[in-house]
Amino acid sequence: MHNKMKSMILLAALLGATGAAQAEESVWTWLGSIWRQNEVNAVSNAAWQEECGSCHFAYQPGLLPTQSWDKLLDAKALEDHFGENAELDADTLKEVQAFAQENAADKSWYKRARKIAKATENGEAPLRITEVRYIKRKHNEIPEKMIKGNKDVKSLSYCDACHTQAKKGVFDEDTVRIPNYPDWED
Numbered sequence: 392m393h394n395k396m397k398s399m400i401l402l403a404a405l406l407g408a409t410g411a412a413q414a415e416e417s418v419w420t421w422l423g424s425i426w427r428q429n430e431v432n433a434v435s436n437a438a439w440q441e442e443c444g445s446c447h448f449a450y451q452p453g454l455l456p457t458q459s460w461d462k463l464l465d466a467k468a469l470e471d472h473f474g475e476n477a478e479l480d481a482d483t484l485k486e487v488q489a490f491a492q493e494n495a496a497d498k499s500w501y502k503r504a505r506k507i508a509k510a511t512e513n514g515e516a517p518l519r520i521t522e523v524r525y526i527k528r529k530h531n532e533i534p535e536k537m538i539k540g541n542k543d544v545k546s547l548s549y550c551d552a553c554h555t556q557a558k559k560g561v562f563d564e565d566t567v568r569i570p571n572y573p574d575w576e577d
Contacts, residue, residue, distance in 0.1 A: 442483060447548075452492075460488070553570070
């Protein structure tokens with residue numbers, strides 16, 4: 392009961408302290424954004440967005456643990472990044488490494504990132520998001536024809552093909568639209 396009272400007081404304080412923000416959006420939208428933190432932190436780093444997003448979807452660091460990002464963003468590893476040369480100058484590399492390390496799944500408080508951290512805490516750190524046990528489980532009921540056999544999706548690595556709010560770090564099932572399969576629901 393004591394924790395519930397603290398939560399209510401905190402909520403009242405937050406509502407009172409955000410009067411200006413409330414003028415532009417409803418209380419429920421604002422509160423929803425707090426509870427929406429069950430996802431992953433959106434990309435907020437310009438260098439990350441530019442360098443990673445120029446070749447593929449700029450995956451949020453919360454989709455992999457620090458250990459994975461350390462391997463992926465190693466200068467030598469970037470020379471052959473999944474068959475492509477993705478080398479970065481020293482300053483840019485340092486910036487994207489820091490962003491990844493600060494926002495990796497195991498450093499995040501976002502609920503989905505925490506689940507990814509838990510799924511990757513034992514064993515070898517995956518180099519691909521699609522290798523994360525949690526991600527595999529979340530997609531296991533989708534027939535292969537809707538992914539690999541779908542010219543507008545091709546593989547699970549194209550998160551933004553189906554997750555309409557992936558760029559915002561939102562991967563909820565209610566934001567999924569599989570191209571060419573408008574009526575599909577798992």
